[in-house]
Amino acid sequence: MNDDPATPIPDQARDLSWGLSNRLFFRLYQCTNMLHKTGTKALEAHSITTQQWAVLGALTRPTFVPGVAVGDLATFLLVSRQNLAGVLQRLEAMAYIERVVDPKDSRSRLILLTAKGRSLWDANMRPVIADYYREALAGFSTEDKIHLVHYLDKMLRNFKAIDPDPTGGK
Amino acid sequence: MNDDPATPIPDQARDLSWGLSNRLFFRLYQCTNMLHKTGTKALEAHSITTQQWAVLGALTRPTFVPGVAVGDLATFLLVSRQNLAGVLQRLEAMAYIERVVDPKDSRSRLILLTAKGRSLWDANMRPVIADYYREALAGFSTEDKIHLVHYLDKMLRNFKAIDPDPTGGK
């Protein structure tokens, strides 16, 4: 079998590769379902979704604390500007963030945490999230975490190669 | 520092652990965004979303080919019965799946692929998905994939411990 030199991958190997990759992506799919489900539940007392969690978490990054443009935030989170606008609208309605006009470019709006938002993060969300991480990563050594981050980084780079402009430009 | 024996984890170590876990979950969040974005785009010619992809893929599993109850499918996919109902409704409208009453229990409906659905999967979706896996897992050795699956499995068990009944029972 496979005596044709023009066929580099035998069917058997192809099927094995399919099965493993398929299982990997199904596990990833299941993990994303559970991430959003358990994550939203962990923060439900504050009516914060996982998307809002990601936005608030990003705004606590030292680089973004002075304010970050909507487009830059969208690039960082890998969501489109339009979809980010909806999330920002809800967070602003809850007074956790505010928008100020960028003095250097009047087209741009800088997003930053309000005092209320910073307080929510530090006093309420961070402790809950820390507990959540401990539960979700139970049994993971530091090395395990480092390896997993490495794999996710690698996959992310591949995803970005597939869709080079995920913020919905055009 | 940390001369209090009742404090097992010094603040520094706690912060390091937070940073690593936080990075891990943010990467996971980014990967899920890109998975749904690039996955849906890969199958957009057939108007199939990643949720529908997961359902159709599950129905091709040998165990499920004879038909699977809605509840069992929901347990497998880690979505709620109610949400699965909506996805099934759309797939049925496209004539990719059908429901038959379980002869052993008239309350139960068995979900199975139609000939059209099987053909869509075999002839159209599987080749596209195989290409997609190759792109998304470029640079991953078989060992890498096995390790990553292992980590995702482990995290999934932790998620299930946090939310033991993800199919929305009550």
Add this chain to the structure above:
DNA sequence: TATTGTTATACTCTATAACTATA
């Protein structure tokens, strides 16, 4: 003209509850 951000629309997914029909 290009860019930044917003608004508008339609669709999908999710959470929750309530309902039906069977068991």
Add this chain to the structure above:
DNA sequence: TATAGTTATAGAGTATAACAATA
């Protein structure tokens, strides 16, 4: 009574396009 499945509703996220203001 309990279970399997469905329906109903509201909220949130997404894709796509079109728009206003500014560069």
